[in-house]
Amino acid sequence: MQNKIIPMPIFSFDRFKKGISLVEVLVGMFIFTLMVGSMTGAFTTLLQRKSDVKKRQQQTEEFSLAMSYVGKKMRMSDLGASCGGTSCTILDHNTGNTPVTYAFTGGELRETIGGSTAVIASDVTGRFTAANTAASEVPFITMQMMASSGDVATSVQTTVSLRSY
Numbered sequence: 728m729q730n731k732i733i734p735m736p737i738f739s740f741d742r743f744k745k746g747i748s749l750v751e752v753l754v755g756m757f758i759f760t761l762m763v764g765s766m767t768g769a770f771t772t773l774l775q776r777k778s779d780v781k782k783r784q785q786q787t788e789e790f791s792l793a794m795s796y797v798g799k800k801m802r803m804s805d806l807g808a809s810c811g812g813t814s815c816t817i818l819d820h821n822t823g824n825t826p827v828t829y830a831f832t833g834g835e836l837r838e839t840i841g842g843s844t845a846v847i848a849s850d851v852t853g854r855f856t857a858a859n860t861a862a863s864e865v866p867f868i869t870m871q872m873m874a875s876s877g878d879v880a881t882s883v884q885t886t887v888s889l890r891s892y
Contacts, residue, residue: 783881790872790883793836793848797829797870801887806866810857815868817889829855829870836872850874865889 800819807816807826814830819840828839829847836848853872860866871884 786874786881787883789848790851790874790881793851794870794872794883794885796847797836797838798885798887800827801868802890804889806857806860806868806889810855810860810868813854815855815857815870817868831872848872 801815801817803821804817804819804827805824807818807828809816813832814828816826816828818824819827822840825840830837830839831851831853834850834852835846836851836853838845838847851872851874853870856869856871858867858869866889867886868889869884869886871882873882874880
């Protein structure tokens with residue numbers, strides 16, 4: 728009779744029959760705790776960044792609406808008595824040359840028409856600058872709005888040419 732050669736397994740499970748030691752369990756728990764802690768920190772940072780981006784997006788949308796509204800009014804107007812610093816007065820052709828004043832006051836952009844005041848944007852500061860104010864030139868008004876909410880700061884600027892020439 729011939730002897731058969733039986734191949735020996737390369738990996739044997741014999742050493743795991745005893746189980747795992749307390750040291751191995753503690754090392755595994757420590758590594759697991761480090762992984763969960765680092766993932767929690769990364770997730771918290773991600774949520775904070777998302778909140779900051781959402782605040783900035785909301786501010787930018789509000790600025791865009793306010794600037795679009797004011798810019799449209801200014802395009803169809805003449806320069807009024809004064810325009811510079813934190814306020815600008817225009818004469819609105821759509822309402823019979825009624826004086827309209829835009830002013831950055833108390834953290835708000837306010838519109839005043841005939842004694843009636845409305846808030847256009849809140850939590851903002853800003854300024855107006857008028858250029859080409861001579862009678863023979865096309866006037867330009869530059870409006871800049873700034874706001875900061877915590878760590879989030881936004882600044883938007885637009886220049887409008889008045890089409891009343």
